Amino acid sequence: MPRVIHFEIYADEAGRATKFYSDVFGWQVHKWDGPEDFWLVITGGEGEPGIDGAIMGRPEPGISGMNYIDVGSVDDYIAKIQANGGTLVRPTTAIPEVGYAAICNDTEGNPIGLFQTDSAAA
Numbered sequence: 001m002p003r004v005i006h007f008e009i010y011a012d013e014a015g016r017a018t019k020f021y022s023d024v025f026g027w028q029v030h031k032w033d034g035p036e037d038f039w040l041v042i043t044g045g046e047g048e049p050g051i052d053g054a055i056m057g058r059p060e061p062g063i064s065g066m067n068y069i070d071v072g073s074v075d076d077y078i079a080k081i082q083a084n085g086g087t088l089v090r091p092t093t094a095i096p097e098v099g100y101a102a103i104c105n106d107t108e109g110n111p112i113g114l115f116q117t118d119s120a121a122a
Helices: 015-027 074-083
Strands: 004-011 026-032 039-043 053-057 066-069 087-095 097-104 111-117
Touching: 004 015, 004 111, 015 026, 015 039, 015 053, 026 066, 074 087, 074 097
Parallel strands: 004 053, 066 111
Antiparallel strands: 004 066, 026 039, 039 053, 087 097, 097 111
């Protein structure tokens, strides 16, 4: 069964948001060495319940955050979402050496992030 594996908090000023979440919750935040401005957020220790996430710039006005669900095939789940009344917002995108991601909306307009692990992604 696919599970939520990652969250993203979108911010107009990522530096201000990273300070806020670090100061308030004690989360460890550090910049990811990747192709986008993306700050990784560690919310707890290894083996503790919960998930980690990221803080990044807001991709579209009005979107405040998103949960990503780990799936075997992003493309298969896009088809399932569309067959059940959802819509594709951002098509499948490769994250080099990490995997593939896409964004859909559910029937209520809520964003759903899909993620497929694949270290061969280019």
